[in-house]
Amino acid sequence: MNSNQPLYTYTLRLADNALVLGHRLSEWCSKAPFIEEDLALTNIALDMIGRAQALLKYAAEIEGSGHSEDDLAYRRPENHYYNFLIAEQANGDFATSITRQLYISVYEYLVYSQLEKSRDTTLAAIASKAIKEIRYHYRHAAEWAVRLGDGTAESHARMQKAVNDLWMYTGEMFEMDELDAGLMREGIAVDVTPLRSQWHELIKGILNEATLNVPDDGYMQTGSKQGVHSEHLGHILAEMQYLQRAYPDARW
Amino acid sequence: MKTKDTQLDLWEVFIQSKSGLPHIHAGSIHASDIRMAMQNARDTYTRRGEGTSIWVVPSVCVSASNPDDSEMLFDPSTDKIYRHPTFYVMPEGAKNI
Numbered sequence: 001m002n003s004n005q006p007l008y009t010y011t012l013r014l015a016d017n018a019l020v021l022g023h024r025l026s027e028w029c030s031k032a033p034f035i036e037e038d039l040a041l042t043n044i045a046l047d048m049i050g051r052a053q054a055l056l057k058y059a060a061e062i063e064g065s066g067h068s069e070d071d072l073a074y075r076r077p078e079n080h081y082y083n084f085l086i087a088e089q090a091n092g093d094f095a096t097s098i099t100r101q102l103y104i105s106v107y108e109y110l111v112y113s114q115l116e117k118s119r120d121t122t123l124a125a126i127a128s129k130a131i132k133e134i135r136y137h138y139r140h141a142a143e144w145a146v147r148l149g150d151g152t153a154e155s156h157a158r159m160q161k162a163v164n165d166l167w168m169y170t171g172e173m174f175e176m177d178e179l180d181a182g183l184m185r186e187g188i189a190v191d192v193t194p195l196r197s198q199w200h201e202l203i204k205g206i207l208n209e210a211t212l213n214v215p216d217d218g219y220m221q222t223g224s225k226q227g228v229h230s231e232h233l234g235h236i237l238a239e240m241q242y243l244q245r246a247y248p249d250a251r252w
Numbered sequence: 253m254k255t256k257d258t259q260l261d262l263w264e265v266f267i268q269s270k271s272g273l274p275h276i277h278a279g280s281i282h283a284s285d286i287r288m289a290m291q292n293a294r295d296t297y298t299r300r301g302e303g304t305s306i307w308v309v310p311s312v313c314v315s316a317s318n319p320d321d322s323e324m325l326f327d328p329s330t331d332k333i334y335r336h337p338t339f340y341v342m343p344e345g346a347k348n349i
Binding site (some may be wrong): 036039 | 291292295301
């Protein structure tokens with residue numbers, strides 16, 4: 001396990017983003033503005049959960065302790081979760097959820113395009129499947145960002161507020177710690193440092209089209225790579241893990 | 253009192269299940285323009301591998317036959333069994349005739 005620890009953690013980081021955002025999106029089920037959008041958001045949630053399942057299964061394999069993907073999802077404590085803080089932020093209004101989705105989808109589009117070329121063949125295979133889904137998530141979020149930003153005075157104001165409020169969670173996505181750097185040198189992990197300016201350009205283009213202002217970089221939240229989270233993740237896990245915690249090994 | 257319609261415009265969705273087959277009406281969706289219509293059609297009707305191609309058409313562009321004309325239009329065809337190609341043997345290997 002020790003020699004594989006970095007790959008295990010790297011895979012968990014990817015998996016946890018998909019799992020936690022997928023859970024957040026699933027909370028929209030039956031609550032979206034109209035039924036077509038309800039289906040769109042839950043479709044994306046299912047894409048995310050499918051990706052999380054594949055990644056967690058691989059993580060469990062690397063770990064080699066006989067755990068399953070379900071063990072990793074339902075039995076891991078909060079401080080062993082490594083999703084970005086932005087993924088766990090509350091749904092808020094529709095503009096907030098769309099903005100969260102936009103920031104993450106553009107990021108994932110850049111990262112998974114690179115991950116497809118990873119020397120780790122399993123991660124590369126998962127990435128080439130995921131990138132197709134991500135291209136759609138990107139389009140969905142960008143379309144809504146423009147519609148809401150360039151929509152009514154109310155939708156514009158809500159969108160600008162969401163864009164501003166979530167901005168402080170975007171810096172974390174481009175951090176590289178030693179673990180990332182080590183795997184990058186082996187050709188496994190994606191070097192996200194140069195992706196930051198590309199992300200910024202793409203987001204700027206969309207926000208400009210949406211008649212929204214691009215926020216200035218100020219204080220950026222951080223912590224998820226060490227398993228330090230906002231108050232939201234504990235609540236998500238309380239709901240997600242309740243059944244397996246209350247009735248260990250329950251099956252249906 | 254008339255309730256305000258907040259459901260956007262109506263579009264008809266046609267899905268082709270396999271290349272070469274006709275696009276078949278799957279149902280309708282709401283959307284404010286063609287791009288949203290395409291996305292909503294995709295999300296509503298192709299989630300389980302149903303399609304390889306989508307057509308969306310504004311519902312206002314569809315002309316429907318008048319139910320009052322149904323006797324005139326459809327009854328004459330119900331008693332002419334010789335119109336059905338059931339007196340032929342299907343060529344071997346032909347799937348769609």
